[in-house]
Amino acid sequence: MANYEEKLLEALANKYRNSKKDSKTNVIARRTKISPKTLYKKYDRNDGDVAEIEAVNQAVRQCFQKGFVTYETAGFSNEIRDVFLIDEKIDEIETYLEKNYHFETKAAKRRYVERLISEYEGRSSVAEMECEKLRKTLDSNKIPAKYRETEDLLKALVFVENNAEELYLREVSMLVYGDSKYLEENVLHPLCRALRDYLGKPAGEGELEDEVLEEYHIVREKQRLCMKGKLTVRIGGKELDLGTLTDGIQLFAGELEKLEWIHVQSPIFMTVENYTSWLRMGRSDAVYFYLGGYAGRIQRDFLKKVYADNPGLSYLHFGDIDAGGLYIHEHLCRATGIPFGMYRMSMEELKDERFRFCRHSLSDQDKVRLEALKKNEAYRELAVYMLERNVKLEQEIISYYE
Numbered sequence: 381m382a383n384y385e386e387k388l389l390e391a392l393a394n395k396y397r398n399s400k401k402d403s404k405t406n407v408i409a410r411r412t413k414i415s416p417k418t419l420y421k422k423y424d425r426n427d428g429d430v431a432e433i434e435a436v437n438q439a440v441r442q443c444f445q446k447g448f449v450t451y452e453t454a455g456f457s458n459e460i461r462d463v464f465l466i467d468e469k470i471d472e473i474e475t476y477l478e479k480n481y482h483f484e485t486k487a488a489k490r491r492y493v494e495r496l497i498s499e500y501e502g503r504s505s506v507a508e509m510e511c512e513k514l515r516k517t518l519d520s521n522k523i524p525a526k527y528r529e530t531e532d533l534l535k536a537l538v539f540v541e542n543n544a545e546e547l548y549l550r551e552v553s554m555l556v557y558g559d560s561k562y563l564e565e566n567v568l569h570p571l572c573r574a575l576r577d578y579l580g581k582p583a584g585e586g587e588l589e590d591e592v593l594e595e596y597h598i599v600r601e602k603q604r605l606c607m608k609g610k611l612t613v614r615i616g617g618k619e620l621d622l623g624t625l626t627d628g629i630q631l632f633a634g635e636l637e638k639l640e641w642i643h644v645q646s647p648i649f650m651t652v653e654n655y656t657s658w659l660r661m662g663r664s665d666a667v668y669f670y671l672g673g674y675a676g677r678i679q680r681d682f683l684k685k686v687y688a689d690n691p692g693l694s695y696l697h698f699g700d701i702d703a704g705g706l707y708i709h710e711h712l713c714r715a716t717g718i719p720f721g722m723y724r725m726s727m728e729e730l731k732d733e734r735f736r737f738c739r740h741s742l743s744d745q746d747k748v749r750l751e752a753l754k755k756n757e758a759y760r761e762l763a764v765y766m767l768e769r770n771v772k773l774e775q776e777i778i779s780y781y782e
Contacts, residue, residue: 384438385442388419388440389473389477390477391414412464413464414462414463416460420435424459448472450463452464474486474487494518500534504537505541532567533574536552536556540552540571550564550601569589575596586715586716588676588677604631605635606628606629609628609667610623610644610664623645636685641689646665646666647666648666648693648694649669649696650696653672653699657775660776661779662782671708671712675712695721697712697722697723701729701775702766706725706750724775729773730773742771746772
């Protein structure tokens with residue numbers, strides 16, 4: 381059974397601290413209240429557990445006796461309708477919660493933020509900008525939202541702005557956090573947003589948000605151009621027939637500047653989202669290019685050159701049948717200006733009984749992104765189908781049967 385005293389006092393304390401009363405900006409005086417349903421959702425329902433309901437009532441009475449709350453009942457019954465915080469007791473309540481339930485008081489949160497400002501102010505331009513935001517929030521008697529995550533951001537900003545070494549993104553993550561993936565998984569978006577805001581450099585058409593890190597000598601990795609099929613390239617005045625390499629070839633990004641022309645000898649040029657599928661695919665009438673997600677700057681430049689050098693080809697993209705896969709296709713077309721069709725990314729694949737055991741349910745984030753894709757005519761029908769049937773599919777099983 382839940383500890384309803386803790387839940388009750390924490391809910392009231394948080395509601396008060398998030399209100400205009402706490403920042404002294406309220407115009408209309410309203411009492412801070414919650415309903416018992418906030419603590420136990422079946423409190424006023426016929427199928428509610430009697431023991432749970434009585435535990436809620438007991439917690440309210442205990443808090444009333446301590447002088448923390450008042451409450452009102454529904455008519456002449458014992459059913460509690462609303463519980464009200466005694467505002468003057470807010471500091472005492474937080475101290476009680478801290479002592480008995482490891483609650484973090486507003487005063488403790490404030491000390492934490494003040495320590496952040498003291499430690500990171502002036503250490504880099506963007507870090508100082510973020511510290512100023514923290515100061516202004518404290519000056520208004522509020523605690524900054526996600527203040528603990530802000531420390532991770534400040535660590536990255538100080539490192540990135542003071543960096544003069546050529547580094548890969550995961551090296552930065554190791555040097556800052558001791559974890560190669562922590563930066564990408566937790567801090568990359570706010571880091572790039574803060575840098576772009578400071579530089580006044582929003583992402584351009586088709587540009588990826590993290591490309592701003594190149595200004596600070598940081599890249600994801602040395603980008604590779606992976607391709608296979610019947611194509612010939614001229615590099616430094618010499619022609620290379622890549623079609624003789626059945627498993628394909630990888631060129632590093634620096635080679636792109638030396639490419640004079642690219643001749644695709646097959647009627648189809650296909651980008652492939654995932655590496656396993658790129659390895660598996662082998663139609664004789666297609667050249668395959670490994671994308672690996674959203675097209676980076678080097679990949680975009682290469683694809684534009686293929687398109688310019690080879691008029692009349694059919695351009696296709698093969699990726700996962702999920703929200704991410706559709707967004708990758710949308711970005712690919714928009715960033716390169718090439719009208720890529722979608723290869724085996726349709727309802728037919730989702731219906732195929734061979735793939736039944738590989739279908740997955742949508743996550744909450746999938747559903748949000750698919751709802752947005754419904755507004756785009758190119759994806760509407762597929763997005764609606766996926767939402768109605770709560771289904772998505774990764775491409776590797778499709779390429780296996782290809």
